[in-house]
Amino acid sequence: MISIPIGEWFDALINWLKDTFPAFFGAVGTVIDWCISLFETVLSWPHPWVMILVFTGLAWAACGLKKYGLALFSLVGFSLIMGMGLWSHTMHTLALVLASTLLALLIGIPVGIYAGRSEMGERIVRPILDFMQTMPAFVYLIPAVMLFSLGKVPGAIATVIFAMPPCVRLTTLGLRQVPHDVLEASDAFGATPLQQLVKVQLPMALPSILAGVNQTIMLALSMVVIAAMIGAGGLGGQVLRGITQLRIDIGFEGGIAIVILAMYLDRVTHALGSRSARKQ
Amino acid sequence: MSDDQTVIEARGLYKIFGSRVAEAREMVDAGHSRAEILKKTGATTAVVNSSFRIAKRETFVIMGLSGSGKSTLLRLLNRLIEPTYGEILIDGEDISQLGPSALREIRRRKYSMVFQNFGLLPHRDVTENVGFGLEIHNVDESTRRKKSLEAIQVVGLEGYENSPVQSLSGGMQQRVGLARALATDPEILLMDEAFSALDPLIRTQMQDELIELQSRLHKTVVFITHDLDEALKLGDRIVIMKDGIIDQIDTPEGILTNPATEYVATFVENVDRSKVLTAGSVMHRTPALATHKDGPHQAVRTMQHEDLSSLFVVNQNREYVGLVRIDDAIAESKKGGRSLDPILQRDVPTVALSTSLRDMIPLAGSTALPIPVLKEDGVLAGIVTRAALLSALSKESGET
Structure with a gap:
């Protein structure tokens, strides 16, 4: 029987990366840390009631003034979170979700555009996405910890990897769904590749891209809980505490807060997405 | 068309999809069919040796x-789509290599x-x-x-x-x-x-x-x-x-x-040929004519000579004036008249060069006389007889 110690090789690769580019990973870690802290500060600094009103207002604005259901839900939901005493945990989780999503979109949308415009690009990107999506999420945590040590930064890194694929896929899909004759028309009028992208492809792919953003946010939220295992804290930390200490009350409250946050983020981004789709 | 300025010129354009294009070109030039070429080379000959000029x-x-x-x-x-072979000239400039x-x-x-x-x-x-x-x-x-x-x-x-x-x-x-x-x-x-x-x-x-x-x-x-x-x-x-x-x-x-x-x-x-064919395309271009200064006697002679029962009359600029019938001309000639004016029929229907045969059919039905075809400036371009009209339309039934 032959033995292929691929795990050992991967271990060696990670160690080599860590030893060879410490400055690089240090810098990446610092930037991500700074980004998360910025979100945390902005979200935690005002009084919770102020923030609840802001969230409610955002929901109202996203849905249109005649639909106040989501706004009402936000008001009740976030008040409940505050009442459960989970406000700061929730804001930490939200900060991590937002920072990870931002990063995932900054990488994912350009990669999606590349794969959407080039056959070669799609051939390269697709298997990588398959890998990222099917590899159990916990597995990302180990190399992330090795490279960035414990805390929020490796949590964010693992979240980015886990949450990025749908954003890439839906961006690619959106671009490829643009009808051929529309592309031909822009070519026939002498559009440059950049003009074609900005004036034709991206606007027409926008609903699909926004669906990708929505999916990325939802996946980021689900990963953030797992990331608590490597010390990312927040609501995931509460849930983890509930599990390890067999405290149903703590676990359930943490879970409820996550559900409220998830529903809020999903409905708001969905409302924004369907609004842009209606414009078409 | 030829004296107009050429805007687009295609010279020997080919578009062959597939990898063995040179082989496919040889085959298509040798007259093989598309299906044969596809089977042998896997290439599709979409456009073959097309040359034309399009005028402004x-x-x-x-x-x-x-x-x-x-x-x-x-x-x-x-x-x-990029041509496989050939050139495209726009206003004389070859754009195929740009x-x-x-x-x-x-x-x-x-x-x-x-x-x-x-x-x-x-x-x-x-x-x-x-x-x-x-x-x-x-x-x-x-x-x-x-x-x-x-x-x-x-x-x-x-x-x-x-x-x-x-x-x-x-x-x-x-x-x-x-x-x-x-x-x-x-x-x-x-x-x-x-x-x-x-x-x-x-x-x-x-x-x-x-x-x-x-x-x-x-x-x-x-x-x-x-x-x-x-x-x-x-x-x-x-x-x-x-x-x-x-x-x-x-x-x-x-x-x-x-x-x-x-x-x-x-x-x-x-x-439907009657929609496409025009008076200009079926008319007889050199009919026998009387000019305005001819007298009835001269008109009768022409009609007898050409074996006609009527004659179109034009002025010195070949502009259409009207028509005389042989019996009127003979009577006028016997009376000793010197001008065609008294017997000139001016109400004969006329058509333009671009009038379609379909639009001429009712006219031809209402008169046994040939129909004069006029240019825009009133000059007589030719005449369409019933026989010419019918023979042009009869090709429609498939006897091409």
């Missing part, structure tokens, strides 16, 4: 059934294109769609708006400036497509089955409007269609393609009266 202001129709290569040929002209940015420049300056499925941007309203070409050309906002609104007027879409294009009917959407093409004021309009997706009534209407537009704007139009009636109606000249090969390039009348191949002949068999 001409409406040039490329006609063929699906798979005939007509759409490919159109796209070779602005290199949306790099991407020079090619874009040519597309911006010379061409516009109208598509079968419109190719509009669903997220924009009518004005923004019409201004798309100008936007690509980096025209500033206010000029863009002004030109867009002008183009919207030209195609008759006033009142819809701010409508979302998705809310418009097919015919209206194609007007947007046409306005977008006209807004950049191109020299050449490429129209790819532009009216094929529209229902028949709207289609006829759009054809009429295109003809009307063309009489004002004088663009060079290359129009693709699979509909022979449309081709005959719109085209100054028509190309008939089959399996990527040009079977015939001719005027509508040339195609009808003188089909070059069996394929073209079967194609035109079912066409």
